[in-house]
Amino acid sequence: MLSDVMEDYLKAIYYLERDEGAPIGTSRLAEYLDVTAPTVTSMVDSLEERGLVDREKYKGVELTADGETVAVEVVRHHRLLEAYLTEHLDYDWSEVHDEADALEHHISEEFERRVANALGDPEVDPHGDPIPSPDLTPPDEGTGTRLDEHGENERLKVERVSDRDADELAYLQDAGVVPGTVLEITDVAPFGMVTVDVDGDEQSLPESVARSIRVSVATDSDESVVEEA
Amino acid sequence: MLSDVMEDYLKAIYYLERDEGAPIGTSRLAEYLDVTAPTVTSMVDSLEERGLVDREKYKGVELTADGETVAVEVVRHHRLLEAYLTEHLDYDWSEVHDEADALEHHISEEFERRVANALGDPEVDPHGDPIPSPDLTPPDEGTGTRLDEHGENERLKVERVSDRDADELAYLQDAGVVPGTVLEITDVAPFGMVTVDVDGDEQSLPESVARSIRVSVATDSDESVVEEA
DNA sequence: ACTTATGTTTAGATGTGTCTAATCCTTGGT
DNA sequence: ACCAAGGATTAGACACATCTAAACATAAGT
Numbered sequence: 001m002l003s004d005v006m007e008d009y010l011k012a013i014y015y016l017e018r019d020e021g022a023p024i025g026t027s028r029l030a031e032y033l034d035v036t037a038p039t040v041t042s043m044v045d046s047l048e049e050r051g052l053v054d055r056e057k058y059k060g061v062e063l064t065a066d067g068e069t070v071a072v073e074v075v076r077h078h079r080l081l082e083a084y085l086t087e088h089l090d091y092d093w094s095e096v097h098d099e100a101d102a103l104e105h106h107i108s109e110e111f112e113r114r115v116a117n118a119l120g121d122p123e124v125d126p127h128g129d130p131i132p133s134p135d136l137t138p139p140d141e142g143t144g145t146r147l148d149e150h151g152e153n154e155r156l157k158v159e160r161v162s163d164r165d166a167d168e169l170a171y172l173q174d175a176g177v178v179p180g181t182v183l184e185i186t187d188v189a190p191f192g193m194v195t196v197d198v199d200g201d202e203q204s205l206p207e208s209v210a211r212s213i214r215v216s217v218a219t220d221s222d223e224s225v226v227e228e229a
Numbered sequence: 230m231l232s233d234v235m236e237d238y239l240k241a242i243y244y245l246e247r248d249e250g251a252p253i254g255t256s257r258l259a260e261y262l263d264v265t266a267p268t269v270t271s272m273v274d275s276l277e278e279r280g281l282v283d284r285e286k287y288k289g290v291e292l293t294a295d296g297e298t299v300a301v302e303v304v305r306h307h308r309l310l311e312a313y314l315t316e317h318l319d320y321d322w323s324e325v326h327d328e329a330d331a332l333e334h335h336i337s338e339e340f341e342r343r344v345a346n347a348l349g350d351p352e353v354d355p356h357g358d359p360i361p362s363p364d365l366t367p368p369d370e371g372t373g374t375r376l377d378e379h380g381e382n383e384r385l386k387v388e389r390v391s392d393r394d395a396d397e398l399a400y401l402q403d404a405g406v407v408p409g410t411v412l413e414i415t416d417v418a419p420f421g422m423v424t425v426d427v428d429g430d431e432q433s434l435p436e437s438v439a440r441s442i443r444v445s446v447a448t449d450s451d452e453s454v455v456e457e458a
Numbered sequence: 459a460c461t462t463a464t465g466t467t468t469a470g471a472t473g474t475g476t477c478t479a480a481t482c483c484t485t486g487g488t
Numbered sequence: 489a490c491c492a493a494g495g496a497t498t499a500g501a502c503a504c505a506t507c508t509a510a511a512c513a514t515a516a517g518t
Binding site for chain 1: 314318327331336
């Protein structure tokens, strides 16, 4: 059996590989997980002994196929839980992340199946992130492009919003920026500050926030859908 | 913060006090939790330092008011989860115990509230055990009497069935012995074997099983209710 | 009251996950 | 090609939860 902590390391490496590419340095992982660098060194050592990561000393770490499978399973649990909490327990999408983090390590296969079934096997969670299939094939995490990579006057549809920061999510929800929203960039200021038009409302987003929103170019069928709360 | 393990010790002491009376001996607790006696000694020591149990060396241990409150909270989580899994995720009552054991330490106050709300604040779980109220007042765990304490020809209503053994529960469910069932004792054989009549079917229950079923004397309004699967 | 059986605690070790302090690589600048 | 700066690893320690083996206390039986 794998500990909660080890699963957290694998999930962290999975996300960092996705967002920043492999290999992941010790101090980056330490910062992400809020532990010290020596702790990461020794933990990564154990993960390597179990064949879950490949590691080159002084270089960094990356997931093996086995490690990725474990990470994908944890991610599946996380995203199913987020979807379930939102759909069936009336949670707000900005509140579900921490609850899912706590529960994701402790649900059985049976629970996973029943939750997926109750939801009708959805393909994405409330933040727009893809829910891995039960066979644990790594999903395509690359949909869309980062909002901060776009320029003025582009009309874009929000595909995904990172689920990691509850405050940020509450703000975005209030601003009407949720998966499915169509917006138009009206201004890109210094330091990456992006101003967007959402259904007539102007919203200014700092670069750090813009980086966590993934968008696609809006097509004609993506008519500026008014969100009903 | 209290560890999962400490919560498990408190819950175990709570149940053992209920069923066997305080104080609880080291080896009884060790057997119940499937650890060795020295492990219990040292753990009980830590619990005492935190003011959660009272302990007298070589005598045994019992919960303080604080310790009981923690235990009752864990029990509330457990029984709410059992009810929720049965009610909303279509689990069978014989399957929910292990799942609830795994999740009970990891749900937030918010989750607890929402689950209770979704269930309409029930008073008992699917096994007939009382669900503690949110203020964590210890519930009355003494409803009913043990089936093995009754004699031939008594007509009894099943109040509660212990949730600890999944095989036993599956057997009882198959036999139609669930909370609410009205049965009549037709025979009490040596070694405590109890034979009961459930809706015309004769069922023989070993003493260990009879001990885990709590019953009350059936009244006229408890008409032999046919269970619909 | 003595002795023995049973149950409890102490002593000492192990594995996991974490830390700080110290040492050791690697790499970029000159 | 050197050296300084920054990152990474080693060394050593600690808290937690567990174990086995040994010592100890209590209670029960003669």
